[in-house]
Amino acid sequence: MSVDTSAAQSPTIGVVQDKINVGILGATGTVGQRFITLLSSHPWFKIHALGASSRSAGKPYHSAASWKQTTPIPSSVRELIVHPCDPTEPHFRECTIIFSGLDAEVAGDIEAAFRTAEFAVFSNAKNYRRDPLVPLIVPLVNNPHLAMIPQQQALHNPPLKKGFIVTNANCSTTGYIIPIAALEKSFGPIEAIMVTTLQAISGAGYPGVPSLDIFDNVIPYISGEEEKIEWETLKILGGITENDDGLKVFDMHASHPLRVSASCNRVPVIDGHTECVSVRFARRPPPSPQQVREALAAYTPDAQALGCPSVPRHAITVHEEPDRPQPRLDRYYQEGAGVSVGRVRQCQVLDIKFVVLANNVSIGAATSSIINAELAILRDIVSR
Amino acid sequence: MSVDTSAAQSPTIGVVQDKINVGILGATGTVGQRFITLLSSHPWFKIHALGASSRSAGKPYHSAASWKQTTPIPSSVRELIVHPCDPTEPHFRECTIIFSGLDAEVAGDIEAAFRTAEFAVFSNAKNYRRDPLVPLIVPLVNNPHLAMIPQQQALHNPPLKKGFIVTNANCSTTGYIIPIAALEKSFGPIEAIMVTTLQAISGAGYPGVPSLDIFDNVIPYISGEEEKIEWETLKILGGITENDDGLKVFDMHASHPLRVSASCNRVPVIDGHTECVSVRFARRPPPSPQQVREALAAYTPDAQALGCPSVPRHAITVHEEPDRPQPRLDRYYQEGAGVSVGRVRQCQVLDIKFVVLANNVSIGAATSSIINAELAILRDIVSR
Amino acid sequence: MSVDTSAAQSPTIGVVQDKINVGILGATGTVGQRFITLLSSHPWFKIHALGASSRSAGKPYHSAASWKQTTPIPSSVRELIVHPCDPTEPHFRECTIIFSGLDAEVAGDIEAAFRTAEFAVFSNAKNYRRDPLVPLIVPLVNNPHLAMIPQQQALHNPPLKKGFIVTNANCSTTGYIIPIAALEKSFGPIEAIMVTTLQAISGAGYPGVPSLDIFDNVIPYISGEEEKIEWETLKILGGITENDDGLKVFDMHASHPLRVSASCNRVPVIDGHTECVSVRFARRPPPSPQQVREALAAYTPDAQALGCPSVPRHAITVHEEPDRPQPRLDRYYQEGAGVSVGRVRQCQVLDIKFVVLANNVSIGAATSSIINAELAILRDIVSR
Amino acid sequence: MSVDTSAAQSPTIGVVQDKINVGILGATGTVGQRFITLLSSHPWFKIHALGASSRSAGKPYHSAASWKQTTPIPSSVRELIVHPCDPTEPHFRECTIIFSGLDAEVAGDIEAAFRTAEFAVFSNAKNYRRDPLVPLIVPLVNNPHLAMIPQQQALHNPPLKKGFIVTNANCSTTGYIIPIAALEKSFGPIEAIMVTTLQAISGAGYPGVPSLDIFDNVIPYISGEEEKIEWETLKILGGITENDDGLKVFDMHASHPLRVSASCNRVPVIDGHTECVSVRFARRPPPSPQQVREALAAYTPDAQALGCPSVPRHAITVHEEPDRPQPRLDRYYQEGAGVSVGRVRQCQVLDIKFVVLANNVSIGAATSSIINAELAILRDIVSR
Missing domain, CATH: 3.30.360.10 (Dihydrodipicolinate Reductase; domain 2)
Known part of the structure; x- marks a missing residue:
């Protein structure tokens, strides 16, 4: 995708069928619920895949999640089936961007697997924050650190074309x-x-x-x-x-x-x-x-x-x-x-x-990941 | 009173009739209630006079106070009549020590009046904390500052024999x-x-x-x-x-x-x-x-x-x-x-x-005033 | 105003210059703040006059009110000057409808004065709820009680043409x-x-x-x-x-x-x-x-x-x-x-x-008054 | 033990070496902590054995429990070693009375085992409340229901001499x-x-x-x-x-x-x-x-x-x-x-x-069990 300036200035670029499919890992948790609330009305992104633990997998979202937000579950998400956090799941394969609200206990391996499978992973977990190849980005502060991504991809074994991990801060x-x-x-x-x-x-x-x-x-x-x-x-x-x-x-x-x-x-x-x-x-x-x-x-x-x-x-x-x-x-x-x-x-x-x-839970978590993904698109690091 | 070492070591010095009568100003307020709770079982002090605003004066304590402590009003205090905060009130005149839990809006004048009337005033209010003649004492820290009291008495007009003010800190x-x-x-x-x-x-x-x-x-x-x-x-x-x-x-x-x-x-x-x-x-x-x-x-x-x-x-x-x-x-x-x-x-x-x-509400307020009074007794600044 | 069915079905009847001027009594209080929040984006009503106690009168709203809502003061209201709760105030005279969030201590006289001055008063206060001529209306329940209004006007001394009081429930x-x-x-x-x-x-x-x-x-x-x-x-x-x-x-x-x-x-x-x-x-x-x-x-x-x-x-x-x-x-x-x-x-x-x-604070207070006013308009009891 | 009236009137009957050894099951939990707080100064009972899950067993109490009371762990209990909830544990065998603050998930089997091992079990758990042979006793209400205990013992297989379960209510x-x-x-x-x-x-x-x-x-x-x-x-x-x-x-x-x-x-x-x-x-x-x-x-x-x-x-x-x-x-x-x-x-x-x-947590839980045990002693159902 090439985003020209005019498009960037309008949050409603493109038409609905152009929206980018995104997946959410840890979708039933606190951060995951916040991702769902924010992304359900996002101008560029469409929630396409939900991942959670095996205990939730296979259930419709509304019965898998103990919903704690003060607005109801978005109707577009309510009946979506929750899948295991596995990059080979068909629903995830149709996604471009992965938002991770996973707990640190499991985030390390799962996020690595999604990166290896060539997904752009935007994570809230702490696991990769200290990784010398992973940008730790507060989107209102240091988006130039996205420049580390090509090196992260090049040094990966095997080298990656599209996959990477970006974390946001505590x-x-x-x-x-x-x-x-x-x-x-x-x-x-x-x-x-x-x-x-x-x-x-x-x-x-x-x-x-x-x-x-x-x-x-x-x-x-x-x-x-x-x-x-x-x-x-x-x-x-x-x-x-x-x-x-x-x-x-x-x-x-x-x-x-x-x-x-x-x-x-x-x-x-x-x-x-x-x-x-x-x-x-x-x-x-x-x-x-x-x-x-x-x-x-x-x-x-x-x-x-x-x-x-x-x-x-x-x-x-x-x-x-x-x-x-x-x-x-x-x-x-x-x-x-x-x-x-x-x-x-x-x-x-x-x-x-x-x-x-x-x-x-907003700028301190889900909102930061989402802006990081927006930045990656506008800087052509994620192609649309 | 001369307190010898042996007496000081025993909190139960003297017999009940030797207890020192104390008055409490602002007795219906939060700090006043804490004074009452602590003093009702004090080995040296006996609550003898309660002072509060004219709205409360004349009423038995239990009907004047909106009691907010988690223990009931001590039975010895329940029926005590609340008096105006006036040093000429007979009940106050029978006291040696005055504890003040007054609000700053009224503490200045009332505490000064009690000092002038030769009472030892131990105050929680902020009014005299910055007074260059008034010791500001955290009893576990700087009781040697009680040494300022003779000068406070000497420079008073007229000079005082027994009256003084000691404040505790915020x-x-x-x-x-x-x-x-x-x-x-x-x-x-x-x-x-x-x-x-x-x-x-x-x-x-x-x-x-x-x-x-x-x-x-x-x-x-x-x-x-x-x-x-x-x-x-x-x-x-x-x-x-x-x-x-x-x-x-x-x-x-x-x-x-x-x-x-x-x-x-x-x-x-x-x-x-x-x-x-x-x-x-x-x-x-x-x-x-x-x-x-x-x-x-x-x-x-x-x-x-x-x-x-x-x-x-x-x-x-x-x-x-x-x-x-x-x-x-x-x-x-x-x-x-x-x-x-x-x-x-x-x-x-x-x-x-x-x-x-x-x-x-304890060491940060009433307890500090009480220990300050104990110190003043043990150092012969208040005679028993 | 005659409201035909088509108008009633569309909440955006009329154009902006047709909006009905409303006044809010007790505008700085909790219910008043809720009225302001709800009315600032109302399709039919325009906040035109704010009334509060003499302590607030003369000040711009943002400095008179201790705003406790979780959204900022609407920009259209921020600089409005607060007036005394007096129906002869010019700003109130330009209003058709008065919403009252007054405390019961003062609501009785003030609401009566506004009624006598031919205003339609929708009140949250308890003062007139037991009045045999005043409808006590929960708008999702008993709007037919608005039928009492003509008798309330007729028995008033002097009889009223437009003024009345409607209360909502506790x-x-x-x-x-x-x-x-x-x-x-x-x-x-x-x-x-x-x-x-x-x-x-x-x-x-x-x-x-x-x-x-x-x-x-x-x-x-x-x-x-x-x-x-x-x-x-x-x-x-x-x-x-x-x-x-x-x-x-x-x-x-x-x-x-x-x-x-x-x-x-x-x-x-x-x-x-x-x-x-x-x-x-x-x-x-x-x-x-x-x-x-x-x-x-x-x-x-x-x-x-x-x-x-x-x-x-x-x-x-x-x-x-x-x-x-x-x-x-x-x-x-x-x-x-x-x-x-x-x-x-x-x-x-x-x-x-x-x-x-x-x-x-919504259906239990301000929202009920507002719907009651909407009902009165749709039933031609308040002419637009 | 035969308790005569005069003894009963004095809570300090007997001398310290006569105190009855008691064990507490679920000692690290909320109810268990309350038992410890109350029993540490009980005139008749002495905390002798503490039972908890295998995760806690073998540790001194202060390191096994996440103590949440507003008074410190009683010094007599702080270093006691926690044991598994097994009636054959030597420390339990030296007890006469067992207080159970166990969770319902495990209380059923463990309490039954202690009863079979001839302990007097006073339980807070819900497991046996509906048992037709187990008294459900609110001690300020229905202590005559203790009369069911002989039948509970007689119908047990094998019949019991001293063991029984009494529950208190929700x-x-x-x-x-x-x-x-x-x-x-x-x-x-x-x-x-x-x-x-x-x-x-x-x-x-x-x-x-x-x-x-x-x-x-x-x-x-x-x-x-x-x-x-x-x-x-x-x-x-x-x-x-x-x-x-x-x-x-x-x-x-x-x-x-x-x-x-x-x-x-x-x-x-x-x-x-x-x-x-x-x-x-x-x-x-x-x-x-x-x-x-x-x-x-x-x-x-x-x-x-x-x-x-x-x-x-x-x-x-x-x-x-x-x-x-x-x-x-x-x-x-x-x-x-x-x-x-x-x-x-x-x-x-x-x-x-x-x-x-x-x-x-007092009369609604631990205090009721304790009074039930006191009643059982005074009624000679538990011999001292």
């Missing part, structure tokens, strides 16, 4: 890194970040957090989460360089070392991660709170200019009220595809501090 | 400053602190936070709270010096400048403030996490040695489990008179980070 | 009475109803229920609520008869005495009243659960046939899953304009029992 | 049946009961209800619960008669047929089941609300007179305030060993309605 990384990227774009390198998260229960999937553990409570620990934030931040904000062997490598923000310290908490909120962030800039003097506010509000990711239909109009909504953003009030704005920032002010220890809110 | 300051003080005691000055709080709704009093504002939500702002933590920390951790006029002044940690950055959040938890803290020590290299853990567990405040009956056996409980402390599980330990610390680990930006849990 | 009455009406329509008179409610906090308005009262709790009492359900049910389900003086009177279901017993509870749910209902039919044998299910699913209120644009496609959604309806999952279906019924089964004491879920 | 049955029994005692047979429950999440055990299912939600269904209430009520309130074969049988309230209709809901409350109850008496006219209040307050179960140490001073606390009982405020009164009743008033459909609150 939900708590995704939220706070968007304003961080905006600040680096405006003010140059950041050298230290402190982030304390207040994360929603939906981030743990279903059944996830037992109610007895989190009612009237805070759990000041989420296994592996702090390490994810600290590591993923470097991969996402860093660039791609070439090493002595002529191979492309992710440089982990090496040109300006960046220290990240994360403290993660689970709080009794259904959807929406709140993150208290403080940063120190390399540049002295640092920007003022007002300059930061303006830079955040003005941030326009490439994905917008390229014409991705799922990119929100405002990547970052800057709140002036002293008590915003709040998850219950702000998480659904723009269907959760952007992030909210508020309370931009000076920090007595680092330079500037602020609060970020991100919808962990 | 609930979120109180919790995290106990381990901070323990660390300074073991490892010398701290030069930077980042603290992000997840504060319980009971910290806002009653009716306090509307349920529609906090259900399934986080409010990333508590008016004035961050400034309180940042300022009170310096007063409490600092010393008392003499200025050129020979007057005692609080030095605000001047010998080693300390920067404090606080970010405060309200979360849907009933009782118990969780605080994510990161510190940088002056000393290089800084102590290791294990050294910090040991220093915290070993911390023994003066108030324990002095024999205050309300001081907990463990000022700081150090948790080894990765997911503790948690408010719902740990807030009632030792009746909330100590604090819990967990997750002591290295910080990528400062030196060491950890999580503190403090029961905001 | 939120907990509204939800459960829709399936009750459907059952009476299919199976004849019901003679006994037991209903136990589990009501959401938003039903108490804002600030409403303090969080300390309802977190981790149930309050088994809502002042006046049980009496409202028991009384309103009779007025709504009853007919209109003529007394000896030739006056129309509400007969309170007199032809078949109906006993209603209600038990009301507040539960920690944000939106959506759950109601456990059990009924005894006059007819023996009573209908079977399956007959009841079918009758409920088939229920088609007049308001649908008349072409009210805000009437939902399914007045009653019947759930087959054993654990539905649930407030969090089902309250937003059809924007909360219909009700959900599940668990239809036999009752060991009466005949049939089931569970109803109704969105208390 | 938590939601236990709470509401105490006032029902009090009313039957005062006013004669009840012929119809409607009960709608609002049940706490702890009733579902751990991990139990996923937080995503119950936050901001009501689940109007608990599998099997309504049937349990309806059936268990008849067994508990009925008597024991002899059939034609001379065998004792539970008469299921046969002398006065009783219809019970239950509707069960899960609500977001941690502990404490709230139950809205309405009853119809056989006697006409029925008692007045005031007579009912007095009868409830005066109710004195046999277990009190017999001297069971765990029986609360007030079996039923009658609240006069219109908005009580409430789970968060009243569930811990008397350590949850009694029940609270409020809102006693007339019912428009049946005779009298009221609200019951019962602590589902």
Whole structure:
């Protein structure tokens, strides 16, 4: 497919029969349900295959899934038969793009099998995030990392023509890194970040957090989460360089070392991660709170200019009220595809501090994968 | 009263008729109810007078108060008549010590009137915390600040013999400053602190936070709270010096400048403030996490040695489990008179980070006032 | 206005300049905010005047209201100036219809003044619900009661040409009475109803229920609520008869005495009243659960046939899953304009029992007033 | 053991070495943790053996259990080794009494094995509640049903000398049946009961209800619960008669047929089941609300007179305030060993309605088993 600019600007390019068939792995889970909700009305994609565990395979979706969304199962999906997560299944073979909402326990092998079978795999799972050949993309931040895909295909055994894996970041990384990227774009390198998260229960999937553990409570620990934030931040904000062997490598923000310290908490909120962030800039003097506010509000990711239909109009909504953003009030704005920032002010220890809110099941999960796929199409990495 | 050591070591000194009469201002409010619950079985104090607004005055306590504690109103208090908050009321005149759980809107004038009338006032209100003559005391941290009282009395117009005001700190300051003080005691000055709080709704009093504002939500702002933590920390951790006029002044940690950055959040938890803290020590290299853990567990405040009956056996409980402390599980330990610390680990930006849990209505409010009064007795500042 | 059938069938009758100007009283409150959200995209109505207390009057809406909806303030309303609730205000004078979300403390006088000033007033307040001349209308149930309006106008002093008051029912009455009406329509008179409610906090308005009262709790009492359900049910389900003086009177279901017993509870749910209902039919044998299910699913209120644009496609959604309806999952279906019924089964004491879920802020409040206004237009009681 | 009256009146009969060794099955679960908390300070019983699944066996208790109580693990239990639930285990063999908090999936076989091995088994599980030889005992209601035990032993193959099983009732049955029994005692047979429950999440055990299912939600269904209430009520309130074969049988309230209709809901409350109850008496006219209040307050179960140490001073606390009982405020009164009743008033459909609150993990579970064991000792069914 060759996408010309005019087409890209219109989200309704093509006619219905031109829609791209997509498959969803882990379709009955929390992230899978979110994929279904978002993709059922997508202008470019058509849900064609649903994959889940053998326990669900063979059943119509409505009886296989314990549907937990606040809108009904889309009628186009309700009676679709769930298949095993196997790339040789006929329904999957008719797909071009695979979205994976699989649990990490099974995602590794299944996603690899789909890649080997020449599918474009967009994954929410953590398994390949640290793979030196797999782009870890927050679509409002670092889509140029898609440039790693040809090398991923070339070094595969056997080499691949169309198959690849792109992952999106952990939900708590995704939220706070968007304003961080905006600040680096405006003010140059950041050298230290402190982030304390207040994360929603939906981030743990279903059944996830037992109610007895989190009612009237805070759990000041989420296994592996702090390490994810600290590591993923470097991969996402860093660039791609070439090493002595002529191979492309992710440089982990090496040109300006960046220290990240994360403290993660689970709080009794259904959807929406709140993150208290403080940063120190390399540049002295640092920007003022007002300059930061303006830079955040003005941030326009490439994905917008390229014409991705799922990119929100405002990547970052800057709140002036002293008590915003709040998850219950702000998480659904723009269907959760952007992030909210508020309370931009000076920090007595680092330079500037602020609060970020991100919808962990939208921009923090399914929406990111979908925009990543849109970007891959617009950049001709997936042919239509 | 002269309290000898043996008496101090036994919480049951004296016989019942020797108990000290105490009055409670703001007795119908949230903090007042907590005072009543704690004092009704206190070995030294006897609740003798209850003060509240004119709306409540004249009524028996059980009909004046909208009792929200999980234990019934103590039978000794149930039928006590509530009086106006006036030091000339006969019931108050029979008291030696006044505990104030008044709202800040009215605390200023009323507490001043009781001081002028020669009462020892132990207050939870914020009004006098910044007064240069009023000790701001976290009883497990800085009871030597009681030494300011003679000057407070001498400079009063007219000079006072027995009357004074002592305040305790804001609930979120109180919790995290106990381990901070323990660390300074073991490892010398701290030069930077980042603290992000997840504060319980009971910290806002009653009716306090509307349920529609906090259900399934986080409010990333508590008016004035961050400034309180940042300022009170310096007063409490600092010393008392003499200025050129020979007057005692609080030095605000001047010998080693300390920067404090606080970010405060309200979360849907009933009782118990969780605080994510990161510190940088002056000393290089800084102590290791294990050294910090040991220093915290070993911390023994003066108030324990002095024999205050309300001081907990463990000022700081150090948790080894990765997911503790948690408010719902740990807030009632030792009746909330100590604090819990967990997750002591290295910080990528400062030196060491950890999580503190403090029961905001116990050690964060009423319990602190009560121990302050016990200290004042044991140090002969209040005569029995 | 004369509405012909074709117009009625199309919700987009007329062109934009023909939209009817409406005013909203109590515009800053919880119900007022819901009116604004719903009316901002209404095909027939245009928000033209906003009324609130003198504290808000003169301010632009966005600064007067503490907006608590999960969608932003509609841009068309954001800068509208709030006026006092006075029918002589120029902006109100340009309105035809007045929606009242006023608190009961002030609704009585203000609504009367607007009626006297010849406005059609559609009220959520309880003040006139028991007035023998005021229709108490649940729009999916008893719109024929609008026939009382001419007598209300004629007996007014001075007699009115256009002014009148119509109220809608209490939120907990509204939800459960829709399936009750459907059952009476299919199976004849019901003679006994037991209903136990589990009501959401938003039903108490804002600030409403303090969080300390309802977190981790149930309050088994809502002042006046049980009496409202028991009384309103009779007025709504009853007919209109003529007394000896030739006056129309509400007969309170007199032809078949109906006993209603209600038990009301507040539960920690944000939106959506759950109601456990059990009924005894006059007819023996009573209908079977399956007959009841079918009758409920088939229920088609007049308001649908008349072409009210805000009437939902399914007045009653019947759930087959054993654990539905649930407030969090089902309250937003059809924007909360219909009700959900599940668990239809036999009752060991009466005949049939089931569970109803109704969105208390939509069909239970603002949506009902709006449909009542649509009905009044379609029945030529309000001329356009 | 022969317990004389004076001993029974003193809960501290005997000296420590006389304490009865007890074992706890399912010791790591929710009910097991409650048993441990209650039994660690019991005047007659000493925790001697802990049983759990093979996954936990061999570990010290503190590392086997995911402790969720708000008080720490009792120091006497912390290091006890957990054993398999096998009556031949030496630690169990040294026990006289076995308390079972096992899940129903495994309770059937294990409890039978312990009975066969001549242990006195007091079970919370549902498996044997419908067994015609097993007493289903709510200790404040029907301890005379212990009289079935000799027949249970005699008909066992082989006949037993000491072994037997006694079950306690489902938590939601236990709470509401105490006032029902009090009313039957005062006013004669009840012929119809409607009960709608609002049940706490702890009733579902751990991990139990996923937080995503119950936050901001009501689940109007608990599998099997309504049937349990309806059936268990008849067994508990009925008597024991002899059939034609001379065998004792539970008469299921046969002398006065009783219809019970239950509707069960899960609500977001941690502990404490709230139950809205309405009853119809056989006697006409029925008692007045005031007579009912007095009868409830005066109710004195046999277990009190017999001297069971765990029986609360007030079996039923009658609240006069219109908005009580409430789970968060009243569930811990008397350590949850009694029940609270409020809102006693007339019912428009049946005779009298009221609200019951019962602590589902105390009187609704572990406390009932413990009192049942105390009763068995005092009645010489278990020899000490």
